[in-house]
Amino acid sequence: MESKKTETTNFIRNIIDEGLKTNKHEGRVHTRFPPEPNGYLHIGHAKSICLNFGIARDYNGLCNLRFDDTNPIKEDPEFVQSIQNDIKWLGFDWEDRLYHASDYFDQMYEYAIQLVKEGKAYVCSLSEKEIREYRGTVKEPGKESLYRNRSIEENLDLLERMKNGEFEDGTHTLRAKIDMAASNMLMRDPLIYRIRRKRHHRTGGKWNIYPMYDFAHCLEDSIERITHSLCSIEFENNRPLYDWFLNALDVYHPQQIEFARLNLNYTVMSKRKLLELVNESFVSGWDDPRLPTICGLKRRGYTPEAIRTFSDRIGLAKRQSLVDMALLEHTIREDLNKSAPRVMAVLRPLKVIIDNYPEDLVEEMDAVNNPEDASAGTRKVPFSKIIYIEKNDFMEDAPKKFYRLTPGREVRLRYAYFIKCEYAVKDDNGDFTELHCTYDPETKGGSAPDGRKVKATLHWVSAKHSIKAEVRLYSHLLSVPDPGLENKDFKECLNPNSMQVLKDCKLEPGLANSKPGERFQFERQGYFCVDSKDSKHESLVFNRTVTLRDEWARLQKKKNI
């Protein structure tokens, strides 16, 4: 009997398997996750992190964390820290292999000198504008720089002086001597070093020149003896250059493989757009629960497990795609369904008076903490004459399919009694202010000895025992699935109702001791977690992670359409 597990398979793993068969990298598998510390990580990075660390794990290999810190004007130690936090939170460990591109600056400089000595690189003194002009266009070849044929001695001298800070920013660059007529624009004498007389967060004032991505990245991979250098598809054009540098220098040569980056509908993923939302205060910060950042998802209540599962389920390929947010929501529901304690919370309270219930009686009802996990046990929930139920669990003129409370109908209060609605009280605006019901003492616990059934079970909270809390309901950041399809700026597509704040929610008393980050299922509503920033013991704030699937809501929606 074979138990066939659905194993993760994708084109990159196939390539690795092939290489292993031919002993391509001495049987090693060594990957790396190489973020630039210039922003916060988002779910797209999580895909790459899970890929790289996941492959290392599955092939008994290693995965390095490496900061690609070659551009001091964009980078900041704040990001270095946040990135490490997020990766750890996701559940991955680089052990002692935390590296920085800046660790290799000396070595890179030596390699640059080697290129110059071999006539493969030269110092160019064209201005930024001239370099652009000389590069040509996508359809026309470029022309060679006037400085392309300087002597090796002059190049060496100039490079040394660039390094020493003798020249202003932008006055000279070091360039690879390749081919100004190449059809691949990146091969038209790409820049290797540019002058940037700026302090670096790790090397301080030591350097006045910093290496460009194409030169630096392949060497970082080579120095760390990476076997498979996985990057996103937009670097496909860079691969010939990656290979060119490593061949020119005749050093260890990792294999670059490109894959498609993640796009998710109803949200934005680019660093630029996220930065815009943060800077222009459309959201409260990088960890706003509406954002697809790792820290935003964490604050929203997502678990690392769910994000890892999501990364596995979306698969991996080279074609550009737009993954349905519903899949992400599915993975968090799946995880939380197994683990989250159930609890009763009334978000939009409607007072219910049980006329035939004794005035001062309080009963402690037994409630199951998690029907999916018997070991979670039970708890006591106080019940009394005045309770709150959800406003939308009552309708005066109910349609056929509505089987919650309506005048004359009997429903079950979860873990308590059957109650029957006798009449509703309205205020001058026509809004219901309270319901008068009667209960059947024989139905304690929620079942009738005579075997009669009810169609609905409602959650509730005892008025005098309840605690008050603020609850923030989140929905999609954008009101359209793909802002790229709309003919407008993505900010015009922001969902104006992406956050709804309810200030007067009533929770069962046990929740008073809940801790920041703690997750619950509010029965019949969704999964919620205690906000890690704004929640205080005396004024609790909950974030809705995701709603429960809701058949009734679906029916209503269908009718309205």
Add this chain to the structure above:
RNA sequence: UGGGCCGUCGUCAAGUGGUAAGACACAUGGUUUUGGUCCAUGUAUUCGGGGGUUCGAAUCCUCCCGGCCCAACCA
């Protein structure tokens, strides 16, 4: 006639010449003290399109169509 990459269900995605996996979404039934969970069933005669090779094609050839990337001293 710049170059490179990519088109398989509504959305992802396996498949590498032997007759279309799986997941999400959707639909229908069953169980249920959450209109939740769970269970069962249904959903691509067809792989962007046309030709061709072959006993046999999503897989090979060819032409066409569509999408993405490249002209930062960003990564």
